[in-house]
Structures are given as C-alpha cells and as structure tokens.
Amino acid sequence: MTITDKMRSLPVPPGNFGLPVIGETLSFLRDPNFIQRRQQQHGNIYKTHVFGRPTVVMIGAEANRFLFSNENRYFSDGVSASAPRHVKLLMGTGAIVMQTGDKHLQQRKLLAQAFQPRSLAGYINTMAATTCNYLDKWEHTGNLNWYDELRKYTLDVACKLLIGIEANNDFGKLYENWGQGLLSIPLPLPGTKFSKALRCRKLLLAKIEAIILERQQQSTTKQDVLGLLLQARDEEGHGLSLQELKEQLLTLLFAGHDTLSSSLTALCLLLAQYPQVKEAIFAEQKQLGLEQPLTLDLLKQMTYLEQALKEVLRLYSPASGPRKAIESCEFNGYLIPEGWQVFYHPAATHQDSSIFTQPERFDPERFAPPRAEDKQKSMSYIPFGGGVRECIGREFAKLEMKLFAALLVRNYNWELVPGQNLNMVMLPTPHPRDGLKVKFWRRG
Ligand code: HEM
Structure with missing residues (x-):
C-alpha cells in the first residue's frame, strides 16, 4: 500500500x-x-x-x-x-x-528583541505608574463594571509601552472600531462595521506612521517597544522597514490588548470567588514588604502570586x-x-484530569513542588500556545499581570455585586456577560 x-x-x-x-x-x-x-x-x-x-x-x-x-x-x-x-x-x-516560513521567523526575531528580560525591566515604571492611576480612580468610583475598565487600562498600558502615547479617546475609538470589524459580517458597503473598520485601519496606520517618523527625528531612545524596534537588527544587519514596523505595532496592540483584558478580568473574578487565595497573596506581599518598590527581582520572589496567575491562565486561557x-x-x-x-x-x-487534579478547581498550589502538575507532560499547559507561533508577548503579559495583581492586592479589596450574570461571553475574548460588577475599596 x-x-x-x-x-x-x-x-x-x-x-x-x-x-x-x-x-x-x-x-x-x-x-x-x-x-x-x-x-x-x-x-x-x-x-x-x-x-x-x-x-x-x-x-x-x-x-x-x-x-x-x-x-x-x-x-x-x-x-x-x-x-x-x-x-x-x-x-x-x-x-x-x-x-509564514522564513519571513515569519525573520520578523519574529526582530520583534522578540523588544520582549527580552533586559527590555522588560525598562517597562516596569510606566506599568506601575499607570496601574496606580487606575487603582486610585477605581477607589474613587467605588462601583465598577470592571471588564470595561480593564480594557481601558490594558489599552492605556499598551499605547504607552508599545508606541509611547497616551490612549486618548480619538486613538481608542479608532482602535475599537477597527477591532469590531474583525468580528463583523464583512459587507463592503458604506456605513457597515466592516467598511468603517477598513477606514479606521488606514487612520490608525497613518497615526502610527507619524509617531514613528517623529521618533526617528529624535536623538534619544525611549524605553518602549517602538524605541527598541527602531534599533532591532537581524544577523545580516537588516531592521524593520517603515511599512513593516507600523503593521507590526498595530498587530502587537491587537494581540496584547484583549488577551490581557480577559486574563485580568478572570483574575479579579477568581480572587473575589476565592478570598482565601486573595489573602494568601496578601500575606506573601506583606512578608516581602508592602512598601517595597516593584523590581524584577522582587517580582521573582512572589512565588505564590506566580502560581495563582498560572492557575488563572489555566482556567481561563483566552487565546x-x-x-x-x-x-x-x-x-x-x-x-x-x-x-x-x-x-x-x-x-x-487544561481540563485533562489525568494531569490536573480536580481540574475545575481554582487551586494555585497545584503548580508548587512536589505536585508541579504542569511539569508532568510536555504541552499539557499551553496558555501561550507553542511551537513557532508561541506568544511573543508572553513575558510582557506575565509581567503586567503580576505587577497589576501585586499592587491591587497590596492596597485594595473588592466583592462581587450580587445578582449579576457571570456566564462567559467568548468574543472578543472570554469575559462575564454583565462585565464583572464589583464594589471596590481601599484595604482598611
Ligand atoms: C495573557 C495574555 C496573553 C495570552 C494568553 C496570549 C496567548 C497567545 C497565544 C495562545 C498565541 C499563539 C497563537 C497561535 O498559535 O497562532 C499568541 C501569539 C501571539 N501573541 Fe500573545 N498572548 C497574550 C498576550 C500578548 C501580549 C501582551 C502581546 C504583545 C504585546 C502578544 C503578542 C502576540 C503575538 C505577536 C503573537 C503571534 C506570534 C506569531 O505569530 O509568531 N500576546 N498569544
């Protein structure tokens, strides 16, 4: 045969x-x-x-x-x-x-230069300052529809750290309309979501191009993804062309925004449902020092928080x-x-019960030795995918989640508003139908 x-x-x-x-x-x-x-x-x-x-x-x-x-x-x-x-x-x-193929690998190598540990260290201050601003704002609001707020927060962080701008209303609206087009029925008629999205894509790329051109005129290098990508070179000394750079930056905004909004929403939901885990995270923060500035070194020592975040991504993998x-x-x-x-x-x-004990349970300890359930079999834990397409922003995402969670749990508390619909809606990425309504306050 x-x-x-x-x-x-x-x-x-x-x-x-x-x-x-x-x-x-x-x-x-x-x-x-x-x-x-x-x-x-x-x-x-x-x-x-x-x-x-x-x-x-x-x-x-x-x-x-x-x-x-x-x-x-x-x-x-x-x-x-x-x-x-x-x-x-x-x-x-x-x-x-x-x-695909060689072109994909070449572009990936260039983009990866903005996501190495050395590069991430330069993003911490901006991430922390933006996070503190939002937490402060939420404390004053008191009652939140958290998913909407987290989408604004992650877009703000992404705009600042990817292209060095504030996520103002104008840019945010263009971005939202463009994103909605990806989920629309594609009728190329005037006034449809799709034709609006095409127009917004053009305007977004024009804005990003203007930012790049302005940046190229400046003599100092900014500590953000654009700054690093302007300098990135492959083995032959080639960098990204203007066209490549603007399309890749828009892709990074897209790839990083909804995934992180969904994961942070899942984190906030699970910690409200499992207050004992929230308190164990708080105890670890207290032990490390509640006033200690967040450095890469200190973040590495937050081992329980790390396990809790891994468990969030196990249960709610958004991509x-x-x-x-x-x-x-x-x-x-x-x-x-x-x-x-x-x-x-x-x-x-991640629901395989031969690998994860009681897989439906939120149980951060499953990742601690000696259980280390994710280490039993390769490719059994894959929130960031695998192979040649494994998530490029993985370490960036982990950093943002950890930093956000540490600042949140150190200083704040929250509880779910009763009677809301917590069933998941899958698009654009998983989130509770009513958007996660919470009461939010500073720890006493
Ligand atoms: C919790 C947050 C995130 C999750 C769970 C996640 C998950 C994933 C997954 C599963 C893939 C693989 C898709 C495939 O197999 O085709 C992927 C690819 C990708 N991710 Fe993420 N991601 C996250 C955050 C980010 C962030 C913050 C960025 C950038 C700032 C990013 C940029 C990308 C890019 C560019 C790709 C495509 C890589 C390629 O095609 O070679 N992601 N992500």
Whole structure:
C-alpha cells in the first residue's frame, strides 16, 4: 500500500458538520462550552464545520505536540492560510500573524528583541505608574463594571509601552472600531462595521506612521517597544522597514490588548470567588514588604502570586490560533485531510484530569513542588500556545499581570455585586456577560 492508499482507508474524526454553509459556526460563537461539549460527545479529536470550513479540533498534550512539531510540514503556521478574507484585509499582509516560513521567523526575531528580560525591566515604571492611576480612580468610583475598565487600562498600558502615547479617546475609538470589524459580517458597503473598520485601519496606520517618523527625528531612545524596534537588527544587519514596523505595532496592540483584558478580568473574578487565595497573596506581599518598590527581582520572589496567575491562565486561557492542514496526515488513527482547518485548544487541554487534579478547581498550589502538575507532560499547559507561533508577548503579559495583581492586592479589596450574570461571553475574548460588577475599596 502507498502512503496515500493507507491514508485513504483511515476514517476522518467523528463529529458533525451541522447545517449547510454555516455549519456549526453559530453554536461555536454563542456557546462558551461548545468545544468541551463536543469533546464529551466525540473525544479529544473531532470534526465540525465553522467559518465556512471543515474543521478538526485537537485537544490534549499529545495532540498539541503533534501539531506544534509538524508546523510547516503538515500544518500551515499562519492565520493567513485559514483566516476569512476580511480578517486578512483588516490585519494586513505585514502582520506577523499573517506571515509564514522564513519571513515569519525573520520578523519574529526582530520583534522578540523588544520582549527580552533586559527590555522588560525598562517597562516596569510606566506599568506601575499607570496601574496606580487606575487603582486610585477605581477607589474613587467605588462601583465598577470592571471588564470595561480593564480594557481601558490594558489599552492605556499598551499605547504607552508599545508606541509611547497616551490612549486618548480619538486613538481608542479608532482602535475599537477597527477591532469590531474583525468580528463583523464583512459587507463592503458604506456605513457597515466592516467598511468603517477598513477606514479606521488606514487612520490608525497613518497615526502610527507619524509617531514613528517623529521618533526617528529624535536623538534619544525611549524605553518602549517602538524605541527598541527602531534599533532591532537581524544577523545580516537588516531592521524593520517603515511599512513593516507600523503593521507590526498595530498587530502587537491587537494581540496584547484583549488577551490581557480577559486574563485580568478572570483574575479579579477568581480572587473575589476565592478570598482565601486573595489573602494568601496578601500575606506573601506583606512578608516581602508592602512598601517595597516593584523590581524584577522582587517580582521573582512572589512565588505564590506566580502560581495563582498560572492557575488563572489555566482556567481561563483566552487565546488559540487556527492552522490549516497543508498535507493529509494521520493522528491517533484518524485522517486529517489536506485543506481542512485545524484548531488546538488550551482551555480544553487544561481540563485533562489525568494531569490536573480536580481540574475545575481554582487551586494555585497545584503548580508548587512536589505536585508541579504542569511539569508532568510536555504541552499539557499551553496558555501561550507553542511551537513557532508561541506568544511573543508572553513575558510582557506575565509581567503586567503580576505587577497589576501585586499592587491591587497590596492596597485594595473588592466583592462581587450580587445578582449579576457571570456566564462567559467568548468574543472578543472570554469575559462575564454583565462585565464583572464589583464594589471596590481601599484595604482598611
Ligand atoms: C495573557 C495574555 C496573553 C495570552 C494568553 C496570549 C496567548 C497567545 C497565544 C495562545 C498565541 C499563539 C497563537 C497561535 O498559535 O497562532 C499568541 C501569539 C501571539 N501573541 Fe500573545 N498572548 C497574550 C498576550 C500578548 C501580549 C501582551 C502581546 C504583545 C504585546 C502578544 C503578542 C502576540 C503575538 C505577536 C503573537 C503571534 C506570534 C506569531 O505569530 O509568531 N500576546 N498569544
């Protein structure tokens, strides 16, 4: 038998394609437990039909290892292969998430220079000052719809640290309209969300270009991502062109903003639901000194907080990435046909009870030795993805989460407003339906 004959004899994974044309897209978008429900019905690998394409969902450490170690061989490694046309138009061909192969690696190496530990140390003061301003504002407000506020906060930090500007209303509105276009039905008619988003993308890129050009005239280097990317060079001494730089900065804003808003919202929700964990974080802060300035060194010593944040990202992993099978292949006795879309799924992977004891529980201690549950099997804990597309902003995100959590728990307390809907809405990234309503006050 040739390989092709053997492949042909394999079954495709079990599952349903749903309705003609739209397949199971509506349930996929509306039901926060769609992935897990189908997993209960069909197992760790199943087929469905979403966003106009036959799709295989692959869950678990083995599936992740198979997927990430076969990128560029069996699977395309970019959004470009599987994203709908309107997403491609709105992201632009210069965005790192749209690039593949050597070009992707070259751009990744350049961008990574702004996210090394040395670079992160330079971001702490701005992050801490911005965080303190928001905490102070929230204390005065008293009652918050926290998700909305956290979106403003993360956009503010991102604008300051990525492109060195304040997130004023004008920039924020353009950015919001552009982001909404990515989730819209793409009708290229005047007045639709999509056409508005295209216009906003142009205006955003023009604004970012003006910022870059102004920066290039200045003699001093600013401690932010743009400052470092202007100096970044690859082995051949090439840097990013103006076009590349502006598209990549817009992509970084996008990739970092909603993910962090979602994760911080999950942190605030879980600490309200598990006050004993909040108090254990406070005890660690007290022991390290509540007035101690936050340095990279001090943050490293916050081991319990680190575990709590890992646990937040285990339970509420906000991101994943699509792939496309570029060659038919076999996994666990099933055929994954060429041309099909493939999804891996961090949140469902993190519910494996053979790895995580009582996986539904919020239990930061699971990451402490001797349990160290995430270390038992490679690719069983993947909130930041894996392989060639692993999150570039991972350390930036971890730093912002830790710094935010330390300043928050050191000085403030909060409780959930009763009677609100805490069911998760999945778009743009997971958050409670009512936006997490809390009463917020300074610790007595
Ligand atoms: C808690 C926060 C975050 C989470 C959970 C997260 C998660 C992820 C995941 C799962 C991927 C892989 C997508 C794939 O497989 O296709 C990814 C990619 C990426 N992330 Fe993040 N991310 C976070 C924050 C950030 C931040 C703050 C930035 C930048 C400032 C960032 C920039 C990126 C970029 C540029 C990529 C694409 C990398 C590539 O295509 O090579 N992320 N992220």
